[in-house]
Structures are given as C-alpha cells and as structure tokens.
Amino acid sequence: MIGEQLSISDILVESSPCGLVLIENSGRWLFVNPAFTRITGYTLEDVPDGKTWFKKAFPDNARRAEIMNLWLADLREGRSRFRIMEIVCKDGQKKWVEMHSAFRPDEKIVVTFQEISRERISERIKQESDNYYKALLEATPDMVVITDTDGYITYASESTARFLGYNMAEELLGKNNQELFAPEDLEKIQQAGSFIGEYGFLGPIIASVVKKSGEKRTVEINSSQVRISGQLVAYIGIMRDITERLNLENELRQILIEKEILIREVHHRVKNNLQLIHSLLRLQAQYHSSSEVRIALKDTLGRIRSIALIYESLLRSTRLDRIHLDRYLEKIVSHALSLYRQDGREIRIEQRLDEVQVDLALAHPCGLIVSELISNALKHAFNGRKEGTIRISLEKANGRQVVLTVSDDGKGLPENFDPKGSTSFGWQIIHDLVKQLKGTMSCKSGQGTEVRVIFTP
Numbered sequence: 001m002i003g004e005q006l007s008i009s010d011i012l013v014e015s016s017p018c019g020l021v022l023i024e025n026s027g028r029w030l031f032v033n034p035a036f037t038r039i040t041g042y043t044l045e046d047v048p049d050g051k052t053w054f055k056k057a058f059p060d061n062a063r064r065a066e067i068m069n070l071w072l073a074d075l076r077e078g079r080s081r082f083r084i085m086e087i088v089c090k091d092g093q094k095k096w097v098e099m100h101s102a103f104r105p106d107e108k109i110v111v112t113f114q115e116i117s118r119e120r121i122s123e124r125i126k127q128e129s130d131n132y133y134k135a136l137l138e139a140t141p142d143m144v145v146i147t148d149t150d151g152y153i154t155y156a157s158e159s160t161a162r163f164l165g166y167n168m169a170e171e172l173l174g175k176n177n178q179e180l181f182a183p184e185d186l187e188k189i190q191q192a193g194s195f196i197g198e199y200g201f202l203g204p205i206i207a208s209v210v211k212k213s214g215e216k217r218t219v220e221i222n223s224s225q226v227r228i229s230g231q232l233v234a235y236i237g238i239m240r241d242i243t244e245r246l247n248l249e250n251e252l253r254q255i256l257i258e259k260e261i262l263i264r265e266v267h268h269r270v271k272n273n274l275q276l277i278h279s280l281l282r283l284q285a286q287y288h289s290s291s292e293v294r295i296a297l298k299d300t301l302g303r304i305r306s307i308a309l310i311y312e313s314l315l316r317s318t319r320l321d322r323i324h325l326d327r328y329l330e331k332i333v334s335h336a337l338s339l340y341r342q343d344g345r346e347i348r349i350e351q352r353l354d355e356v357q358v359d360l361a362l363a364h365p366c367g368l369i370v371s372e373l374i375s376n377a378l379k380h381a382f383n384g385r386k387e388g389t390i391r392i393s394l395e396k397a398n399g400r401q402v403v404l405t406v407s408d409d410g411k412g413l414p415e416n417f418d419p420k421g422s423t424s425f426g427w428q429i430i431h432d433l434v435k436q437l438k439g440t441m442s443c444k445s446g447q448g449t450e451v452r453v454i455f456t457p
Helices: 002-015 034-040 050-057 061-077 118-139 158-164 183-199 243-287 291-316 325-339 360-381 425-437
Strands: 019-023 029-032 082-088 094-103 109-115 143-147 153-156 201-210 216-228 231-241 322-324 346-353 357-359 387-397 401-408 440-446 448-455
Touching: 019 034, 034 094, 034 109, 050 061, 050 082, 061 094, 143 158, 183 201, 183 216, 216 243, 243 291, 291 325, 291 360, 322 325, 322 360, 325 346, 325 360, 325 387, 357 360, 360 387, 360 401, 360 425, 360 448, 425 440, 425 448
Parallel strands: 346 387
Antiparallel strands: 019 029, 019 109, 082 094, 094 109, 143 153, 143 231, 201 216, 216 231, 322 357, 387 401, 401 448, 440 448
16 A cells, blocks of 8 residues: 555656655755756756755856845745746756745755746736735825726725725726716816826816715825826826815914904004004193103104004005014104104105015014104204204115114214213113114214114014
8 A cells, every 4th residue: 555655656756747856954955856857957966965956057156145045044934935036957048937845844845846938927027016016006095096098997096995985996997087076076177187188297186076975075186197118008196185184274274364353453453552642642742831741752752653653564564473664664754754843944854775574573673763863863963953864774784684774964962972871761762672673783973973773683
C-alpha cells in the first residue's frame, strides 16, 4: 500500500506542469522535477544549492541581493508568498515565472515554478495598476465619479454612494450624471459640460445634488477630461459636500451684518451725544460773562468736535476699524477756523495731506493733536496781525512712518520756552497724545513755530 502511494506521488511530481524543487533548510537542493528543467534549463547538478541558483538565475548583483533578502525574510517568518520575477535560464534566455515557497514542518522547503507569458504579465501589471489607482480614489475623502464621453457613469467611489444614500457604488453605474443634480441646476451643469469639452477642465462650480432620499445637498465640483494617447475616453468629476460650510458662512455673514448694524448704531448714538454736549457747551460759552471761561469752553468745544468727527466719518465709511486720516484732519481744521474766527483778520490754511489710513486708536490722538496746535496758533501766533498762514502736512516717510507737521509764520514761541516742560494744559495734552501714538515730537521756533510728530501706524 505504501509503495503504491509513493508511486502515485512520483507520477504526480514527474508529470506536473509546474517546476518543483525540494530544498533542505541548510539551502542544499535535494530534488528538481522535469518541469523545472524544462522551464529553466537547469538540472540538480547545475544548481546543487541555493547560493548557486541565485547566482545563475539573477546575475545582476543588485537584483540578486534584493531577491535574496525577500527569500530570507520569507524563510525567517515561515510564510508562503507568490512572487512574480524574471529569471535567466541556462541558455541565457530570460523568462517570467511565478514562484511560491511552502515551508514544511520537517524544515524542508518546496518551491514551485510556473512560467507566465508576457501577456499575462501585462495583464497582471495592469490589474495591479488599476487596483492601485482605485485604492487611491477610494482613499480620498472627496467623492469621485467617472463617466464615459456621453455622460454615463462608469465608476463611482464608495464615498459617493454613501453620500447619495445608495448601498453600493454599483447602483450608480449606467446612470447619466445629470440625474444626480437638482432640476434648477441642470442648465448650469449642461453649460459646464460644454465648457469642459472645449477647454478640458472646469472648476470649481457649485451646484445642488439630490440624494436617493430626495434631500438636497450643495457640492463643489472640479471636472476634467481623461485622454489616452490624445483620445478623449472619459470625464472625471470630484465633488465635495460644502452644505455645512455654506450654512456656517451664511450664519457668520448674518452675524457680521448684525454686528455692523449694532456698531453703526453705537457710533451714531455717540456722535449724537457728543453733538448734544457740544451744543450745550457752545450755549454756555455764549452766555458766560468771564472771557477766560469762554476761552476754556471754546478749547473744550474743539476737542469734543475732534472726537465727534471720527464717528461722523465712520458712519459714512465702508469700514468700521480704519479711517482716512487726511480727510479727518481736513474737517478738524475747518472746524477750528470757524471756532476761532475773528472779524478783520485773514488767516490762510495751506494743507498738503497724503492719503493715509490708520486704526481708530491712532486717529483719536492725531485729531486732538492737530486741534490743539491749530487752536494754539489761532489764539496766540498772530496777535496784533491781520493776516497769517498756517500749514499742515501729512506725509509717508521711510516705508511705514507717518510725519504730521503743523507750522505757522506767526511770532513764534516765547524765548526759552520749553514745550516738554510747559505747565500749559494744551501742551500737556499734546505730549500725552504723542505718547499714545508711541511717536516722537520736535519743535522749532524762529520765523514762526513748527511742530513735527512722527509715528508708525
């Protein structure tokens, strides 16, 4: 009975179309069948051990080292693997073979060899390539749809099926891609198709798709042609669900609108309150008998009006965080002239103001500085004179710096006058405001007075 079993085994081994090799754990080859010799040309005498086999089948040193490392890894782990590789036969011919190693409990190894054609190799490579790119498409979080040149779906990723409410991606195959979109967006999609046909790509466009349940979702789509050897074979579209993003954007936009309305209302009320205070002080100044009090109230009126002008400007501006400093200063100068106008005296104002935008935190001190300097000039610089000139300049310098200059051709500052050490309330205010700007101030006096403030917005 045992002899009959061995005889059958011998027959199977000898007649097998696959090459068979029996190897000891040490690497010595014990047996090769006729199919192995037919495929490779080698006999057992040609390859008595694994080292000889690797040297003959893989003459390239780098490739041999790579294959040996794979073999040793399989041997250490005792795992069976199918590997496709190109070997060099005894006659020098190269063949592609599929090898499989089986590790037996008795520490012997059985290796099978099966010759494979180039067509099968190409098919295998194509299949692996298709699997690779399909895996890439499935791995992307976006939804991928491929259609033929007539718009019928030939591939849909699983993420697309899940998003649209289908159990399997196969349910989408054969549908026209236009069936996925909401009726109100069909014309847009058709126009997009014409655009892709002409230019080869399109993106992104926003449209609504209809899920299997009837629910509408908004997606962002990028599409392009797929060409092989210059021939149009398909279209690919990548979709991303942006419904929640659009909802959030709309909510934020509404919040911003409401916030802007609220801020403008606050600015409007502040302006009105400042105007009310301004009117009350003006009335008080007109009816007060003390000239010193009237002058002090006039100075206060100028400061209040400087602050109120900012809120007037903001109400007309498209932005609520920045202001055109040049336009703001023009209004301050005009108000100061009207406040300190004297009959019979002609004071000219020369302005050279570059366009400068600053934050509100800088606009306040700049306006008050100009208001103080203009009012000081109008009150003191031209005493005993019927005419004079005040010059205001605002210019950009050294990249980001802003230079604000107020000068006059009046009688100048008193001899030995030190603006920094002055106890005058107006000069103290100016010094504090320059500190708020984190700027520097310089004064010159001679043929009039010049005050220059430099700061960086």
